[in-house]
Amino acid sequence: xxxxxxxxxxxxxxxxxxxxxxxxxxxxxxxxxxxxxxxxxxxxxxxxxxxxxxxxxxxxxxxxxxxxxxxxxxxxxxxxxxxxxxxxxxxxxxxxxxxxxxxxxxxxxxxxxxxxxxxxxxxxxxxxxxxxxxxxxxxxxxxxxxxxxxxxxxxxxxxxxxxxxxxxxxxxxxxxxxxxxxxxxxxxxxxxxxxxxxxxxxxxxxxxxxxxxxxxxxxxxxxxxxxxxxxxxxxxxxxxxxxxxxxxxxxxxxxxxxxxxxxxxxxxxxxxxxxxxxxxxxxxxxxxxxxxxxxxxxxxxxxxxxxxxxxxxxxxxxxxxxxxxxxxxxxxxxx
Numbered sequence: 464x465x466x467x468x469x470x471x472x473x474x475x476x477x478x479x480x481x482x483x484x485x486x487x488x489x490x491x492x493x494x495x496x497x498x499x500x501x502x503x504x505x506x507x508x509x510x511x512x513x514x515x516x517x518x519x520x521x522x523x524x525x526x527x528x529x530x531x532x533x534x535x536x537x538x539x540x541x542x543x544x545x546x547x548x549x550x551x552x553x554x555x556x557x558x559x560x561x562x563x564x565x566x567x568x569x570x571x572x573x574x575x576x577x578x579x580x581x582x583x584x585x586x587x588x589x590x591x592x593x594x595x596x597x598x599x600x601x602x603x604x605x606x607x608x609x610x611x612x613x614x615x616x617x618x619x620x621x622x623x624x625x626x627x628x629x630x631x632x633x634x635x636x637x638x639x640x641x642x643x644x645x646x647x648x649x650x651x652x653x654x655x656x657x658x659x660x661x662x663x664x665x666x667x668x669x670x671x672x673x674x675x676x677x678x679x680x681x682x683x684x685x686x687x688x689x690x691x692x693x694x695x696x697x698x699x700x701x702x703x704x705x706x707x708x709x710x711x712x713x714x715x716x717x718x719x720x721x722x723x724x725x726x727x728x729x730x731x732x733x734x735x736x737x738x739x740x741x742x743x744x745x746x747x748x749x750x751x752x753x754x755x756x757x758x759x760x761x762x763x764x765x766x767x768x769x770x771x772x773x774x775x776x777x778x779x780x781x782x783x784x785x786x787x788x789x790x791x792x793x794x795x796x797x798x
Contacts, residue, residue, distance in 0.1 A: 464593040466630035466656070468545055468737060470797070471507035471771035472500060472781060474535070478528055479511035479551040489531065492775075494538045500775065501542035504797055508544055509739055509771040510535060511551035511601060514579060520554070522578060529586060536587075540594055547632055547739070547771070548587065549598040550579065558602035558638060559674070567610040576600075576614070577621045584625045596656060597622060598632035598739070602639050608646035611636040619650055627654075632737070634658040639739070641725040649732050657732075659725045660740040664713045666690035667755060670747045676703075686751045687714035687758070715758040719765070726766050738763065738770040742779035749790060756795040772796060 476483075477492045500508065510532070517528045532548070539546045555572035556564040565572045580599070587595060599618045605611040615633060622631055631654065635643040639660040649657070662668040667690050669677040679702045682695040691699045691710050700706040711717075722738075729736035741759055743752040756772075763770050772792075776782040781793045 466545065466593050466596050466654070467735075468507040468547065468596075468656075468769045468771075470505050470769070471509055471544075471547075472505055473509045473511065473740060473771050473774040475511060475774035475777050477510075478516050478532060479513040479549075481516075484527075488527075492535065494534075496775070497535070497538040497542050497544065501544050503793055506544060507546060507771065508535075508539055509547045509549055509598070511549045513552040514550070514554050515552070518579065518582070522575070522582075524582070524586075533586075536590060536595060540591075545594055545596070547596045547598050548583070549601055549632075549739070550583070551601040553579070553600070556600065556604075558604050560604065563606050564604065566614060567605045567607075573614060573617060577618060580618055580622055581625065584622060584629075588626055588629075592626075592628045592630065592654075596630035596632055598634075598658065601634075602660065603634065603636045604638065605636050608636045608643060612646075612648040616648060616650070619652075623650075623652070630654045630656055632656045632658050632739070634660070634739070635725070641721050644725045644728050647728075649728070649734070651732075655734050656737050657725065657729050657734045658737045658739040659722075661718070661721070661738055661759070662741065663718075663721065664690045664709070664711070666709055667713070667747055667751060668743045670744055672744055672746070679703075684747065684751065686755050688712055715761060718758055719762045722762055722766060722768065726768065736766075736768050738768055740773040741770065742773035744778055745780070745783050753791060753795045756792060760796055760798065 474492055517525055536546055556566040599615060603611040619631060633655060635647040637643045641659050665677055667684055667686050670684055671678050671681055680699055682698055683692055684690050685692055689710050689712050699710060703709055726736055743755055773779050776787055783790055
C-alpha cells in the first residue's frame with residue numbers, strides 16, 4: 464500500500480521546541496491524545512523532532528526521546544493513524560535564524576545532517592512504509608535556492624539508498640512557501656510527497672505574535688478583505704515600510720491562487736501535494752480564525768491537497784491553553 468495522508472495535526476512542543484524533559488515531557492502527549500485525534504476523524508500525525516532533543520552534541524542517541532518517539536508510533540499504528548516524522552530543527556539549521564544557517568555553508572554540517580538521518584533510518588526502517596514517512600527538514604531558509612537543492616538532494620539520495628520504498632517529504636526553500644516552488648529541484652521518484660506551509664496573511668495568522676515583528680500592530684483586524692481596516696492603515700504604515708504589501712487583500716480566491724503555484728508543479732511532476740502546516744494564533748479573534756480555516760479547507764478539498772494543521776495543542780491549537788478546551792477549530796476543519 465502507498466503512504467497516503469489527508470487530514471492530520473501537528474504534535475508540537477513535545478519532541479521539538481520545548482525545554483520540558485522527564486515527566487513533564489511524557490505527560491504532554493499520551494496515548495489518550497492519539498485516541499482522541501483518531502476519534503475525531505484525523506488520519507495522521509506530523510511529529511516534529513529536534514536534533515537537540517534526540518541526540519547529544521556528540522551524536523549519541525538520547526534514550527528517553529527515542530523511546531517516546533517509538534511509543535508514539537506504536538500508539539498511532541494501533542489507532543489507525545499514519546505518521547510523518549519531521550526533523551524540525553538542527554543545531555546547524557533553525558528556520559528563524561537571522562543569518563544563513565551553517566547547513567548551507569559548512570560541508571561538515573551537511574555530513575552531520577546526513578548522519579542524523581542515517582541513524583533515524585536505522586531506528587525507524589522496521590516501520591511499514593505505508594505507516595511512516597520521513598520529512599527531511601522543516602522550512603529550509605537558504606539564501607540561494609540552489610543551496611537548498613544541494614542539501615535536499617544529498618539527504619534524499621542518502622535516504623533513498625537506505626530505504627528504496629520509504630515516502631520522503633520534500634518542501635521548497637524559504638519556509639516552504641508556494642512562491643519558491645519554481646526554484647525547487649524535484650527528484651523523479653514515485654515515493655515522494657511534496658509539501659508547503661501556509662500562514663498568509665501574517666497580520667491575521669501571527670497577530671501580536673511575540674517572536675516576530677508582527678507583535679507591533681495591536682489594532683483591529685479582519686478577514687476576508689484587507690487584514691487591517693482602512694481607518695487603521697496610517698497606524699500600520701507608521702510601523703512598517705511595506706505596510707501596503709502586508710495589508711493586501713486576502714480571501715479564498717487569493718489563497719487558492721497562492722496554492723495553485725505548488726499544485727500545478729505537483730501535477731506536472733506527478734506527485735501528491737500536502738500542506739504540512741497552517742494555522743492562526745489564539746490571539747486572533749475566534750470568528751476570524753474560523754472563517755480563515757473554513758476557506759483553507761475548502762481550497763484543500765477542491766484541489767485534493769492533504770493537510771495537517773498547526774497544531775494539536777499550543778498557541779495555534781485545536782486545544783487552547785488554560786484547560787485545553789476545544790474552541791470550534793476542529794469542527795471548522797473537519798466540516
